[in-house]
Amino acid sequence: MKYEYSKGYEIVRFFERITLNLHYRKIVYKGTENINEDHPVIFASNHRNAVIDPFLLLNACKKEPVFLARADVFRKPTVAAIMKWLHIMPVYRIRDGVENLGNNNESFRLSGELLKKRIPMALYPEGRHNPKMSLLPVQKAISRIVLPIEASEDFTLNSEVIPVGVYYPDIFGFLSDAYVVFGKPIQVADYRKQYEENPNMAANSLRHDLENSMKRLIVNIWNDAFYDEYVWAIDWNAPQLVRGKYAGKQEDYLLASQEVVHTLDEMFHRDRPSFDTHIENFRRAESILKKHRLTSRDNVLKPASTVLIVLHLLLLIVSLPLAVFGFVNGIFPIIGYRKLLGLFKDDQFIPTVRVVSGMFIVPAFVVIQSLIVGLVFNGWWAFAYSFLMPATFYFACWWRKWAKSLARKWCVNRFVKKFPDSWRELTELIKINHS
Structure with missing residues (x-):
């Protein structure tokens, strides 16, 4: 069969x-x-x-x-x-x-x-x-x-x-x-x-x-007329629930996101004036974020301190040589991933192309580059490189994510210090009361 x-x-x-x-x-x-x-x-x-x-x-x-x-x-x-x-x-x-x-x-x-x-x-x-x-x-x-x-x-x-x-x-x-x-x-x-x-x-x-x-x-946002506002509400409020009510639960962010949607749904059905007020607050908050080049995913409720940002930066600087080594050795898999991604117009295939690249393109170049190292040096170097190349490349991917996260934290930190009144207004606009 x-x-x-x-x-x-x-x-x-x-x-x-x-x-x-x-x-x-x-x-x-x-x-x-x-x-x-x-x-x-x-x-x-x-x-x-x-x-x-x-x-x-x-x-x-x-x-x-x-x-x-x-x-x-x-x-x-x-x-x-x-x-x-x-x-x-x-x-x-x-x-x-x-x-x-x-x-x-x-x-x-x-x-x-x-x-x-x-x-x-x-x-x-x-x-x-x-x-x-x-x-x-x-x-x-x-x-x-x-x-x-x-x-x-x-x-x-x-x-x-x-x-x-x-x-x-x-x-x-x-x-x-x-x-x-x-x-x-x-x-x-x-x-x-x-x-x-x-x-x-x-x-x-x-x-x-x-x-x-x-x-x-699932997280089911059926109220399509306010879909964006629901998503913003999740971005702003779910992390607080994860750190509080759902701390330690394996499915923390799922439960938190479901609660945010449920709270807004209940408000929509039982207290429409309050729902409309929240929607207007969310839209006002989003306009403030856009004005200062921030997004709903930036952590404005718990901004990182300058000290933590500096420590984060120092760690990135110290680990930069290893990240550069990883990126250099992963340049051909990166090119292959970019070429493969160019074959698809729909964003839904971005994670798929990443995973497929990790399954086939990265291992292929690990083998090819290790063989080249073996020809130039000897078998022991090739053996060591076959482990070192994917490990440092993966570290470089993490390093890039940490660097992008640091940049966002720095933007929020500057916003809080330069525009404290706007920040205080923003933190009030994005909150909702949970049942």
């Missing part, structure tokens, strides 16, 4: 796991106790970050899950072959042409065979990529796959649909955080009676229950 266990797939997963953990400062998995791969399982996740989303899900699975992806990705034969090797099968949408919708029958039939063999399935039921902190309407694809399969087995397969929520506080950031939450599994057999009476109604019920479950797992 197609998509069976593959040693090559496991090798790719091994290197992908290492690279992903190097790409993110922290990856948090919650609710993994809800995964039982002895049952037929379909993972249903929100989709914000191109290939990074399936990579994160893949790392939580013991088995090799099969993913369903939009069919237009499979147009080129070479790409289609690679996708198949990576255990990805196509799903056709109306925008792919009504005449092609019949091709889904084969994908759905094969999905049934895989589930019967206890091979996990995974798809993104929103039907398309959505970089925003929100959930698009969930489509019926999962219902169309799993309900007929269960019906054909008299609802004895014990199939489960596991809702998954993925959250990135800084979706495009390097060395940032990622949160993956697995919700309580939805038992497909619970829809048996309804399916026997009205299959379409059962499909809608499953879709509706799945959508509600997914909403509880």
